[in-house]
Amino acid sequence: MTRSPPAFEYFRRASFMLSVQHLKDLPPDSGREVAFVGRSNVGKSSVINALCDQQGLARTSRTPGRTQHFVLFEVGEGRRLMDLPGFGYAVVDKATRAHWNETIPAYLERRESLAGLVLIADVRHELKPEELNLIEWTLAARVPLVVLLNKADKLGRQASLTAQRAAGKAVVARGGDAGSVRLFSATDKVGVPELRAQLDAWLGGTGS
Numbered sequence: 001m002t003r004s005p006p007a008f009e010y011f012r013r014a015s016f017m018l019s020v021q022h023l024k025d026l027p028p029d030s031g032r033e034v035a036f037v038g039r040s041n042v043g044k045s046s047v048i049n050a051l052c053d054q055q056g057l058a059r060t061s062r063t064p065g066r067t068q069h070f071v072l073f074e075v076g077e078g079r080r081l082m083d084l085p086g087f088g089y090a091v092v093d094k095a096t097r098a099h100w101n102e103t104i105p106a107y108l109e110r111r112e113s114l115a116g117l118v119l120i121a122d123v124r125h126e127l128k129p130e131e132l133n134l135i136e137w138t139l140a141a142r143v144p145l146v147v148l149l150n151k152a153d154k155l156g157r158q159a160s161l162t163a164q165r166a167a168g169k170a171v172v173a174r175g176g177d178a179g180s181v182r183l184f185s186a187t188d189k190v191g192v193p194e195l196r197a198q199l200d201a202w203l204g205g206t207g208s
Helices: 006-013 044-052 094-110 129-140 157-173 192-203
Strands: 015-020 032-038 070-074 079-083 114-122 145-150 181-183
Touching: 006 044, 006 192, 032 044, 032 192, 044 079, 044 114, 044 145, 044 192, 094 114, 094 129, 114 129, 114 192, 129 145, 129 157, 145 157, 145 192, 157 181
Parallel strands: 032 079, 032 114, 114 145, 145 181
Antiparallel strands: 015 070, 070 079
């Protein structure tokens, strides 16, 4: 297996920090934080596990919507990964969905330590209204954004590139950069080195 550059090795030392339901219970708003968000069935936990090369770091489940809290992982002093609640999951009650719809935009707008957001989507489907809304919120909050089209292993190369171009146009239409849309496969590790490099830049690039 190809090893990451030494500066990226700290991702492999990521560890669970805490899980909370409310923004007020998050750790002090200092240091740098990168958040991951996506619909409940796009493989968000698998992406985090692939990034950190730890199979069980973020819990995965065949039942969508397992992540219903703000889950933090530490990747060095003052640096964190945030697993945001999965959205678009119909089984949770209306009060919970309303809570997420209020707190996620508030987190994007107010969290000073937020250095970047990774939106994970399914390459096999067009970006859905919730995902497009989240892109708009993120760009409005001036938070750096990467859109990962996960499960690229499920499509052929040409179909994946077509999906990437379509998603790029949707991002540009909302004032973003088409280059922020990237193909990814947590299964085949496609895009993992590039994601580590991007997060390393957001987190300050000081770890090893």
